[in-house]
Amino acid sequence: MVYLKRYKKVIFRPEQNPEFESLHCIAELEQDISAVLPYLNTHLGGFEYLKNPPALMLKSRGRLITLHPRQIAINALKDADEAEKILRWLRKEINAIWKARDGIQPTFEGLPRPGILEILRQLPKTNCRKCGQPTCLVFATRLADGVQVPADCPELPKKSRQGLEDFLGGFMFTD
Numbered sequence: 434m435v436y437l438k439r440y441k442k443v444i445f446r447p448e449q450n451p452e453f454e455s456l457h458c459i460a461e462l463e464q465d466i467s468a469v470l471p472y473l474n475t476h477l478g479g480f481e482y483l484k485n486p487p488a489l490m491l492k493s494r495g496r497l498i499t500l501h502p503r504q505i506a507i508n509a510l511k512d513a514d515e516a517e518k519i520l521r522w523l524r525k526e527i528n529a530i531w532k533a534r535d536g537i538q539p540t541f542e543g544l545p546r547p548g549i550l551e552i553l554r555q556l557p558k559t560n561c562r563k564c565g566q567p568t569c570l571v572f573a574t575r576l577a578d579g580v581q582v583p584a585d586c587p588e589l590p591k592k593s594r595q596g597l598e599d600f601l602g603g604f605m606f607t608d
């Protein structure tokens with residue numbers, strides 16, 4: 434059985450954040466996905482999970498994705514193509530997880546957030562501002578919130594960047 438069939442999306446640039454060169458997307462869903470959310474939470478490792486009404490927040494490499502019963506919101510997108518790729522991937526995941534749900538333990542809580550001080554320890558701590566933030570500490574909070582990614586710090590050597598990406602976890606969506 435296909436759980437989620439269709440959605441209608443709107444792409445926009447957030448007015449409150451004009452300095453931020455990213456797009457947001459809201460997709461209105463044809464079906465109510467409430468019942469699949471706790472299974473999806475187990476499978477993808479939700480950042481946060483709210484029970485009533487249900488909502489699941491995921492982060493993936495700098496993007497925040499929030500799934501509500503009839504809506505999916507995605508922020509920090511490069512362009513409309515990326516939004517469509519993520520929505521198609523989510524639809525595929527939702528339908529696959531729903532099919533396999535008998536073998537999955539539903540989870541009704543989010544995973545613990547990564548510690549800001551632990552993230553800061555892994556940054557260069559020069560406060561050079563090349564990431565667009567006034568200090569490394571501010572950048573660390575944005576990493577913890579999933580709004581920016583380690584690659585946004587040009588001062589981080591490749592090995593440290595990979596280590597930080599592993600520490601922050603999060604899944605990668607695939608086309």
Ligand code: SF4
Pocket residue numbers: 556557558559560561562563564565566567568569572585586587588589
């Ligand atoms: S670019 Fe890196 S080193 Fe510079 S302030 Fe940002 S996080 Fe710190």
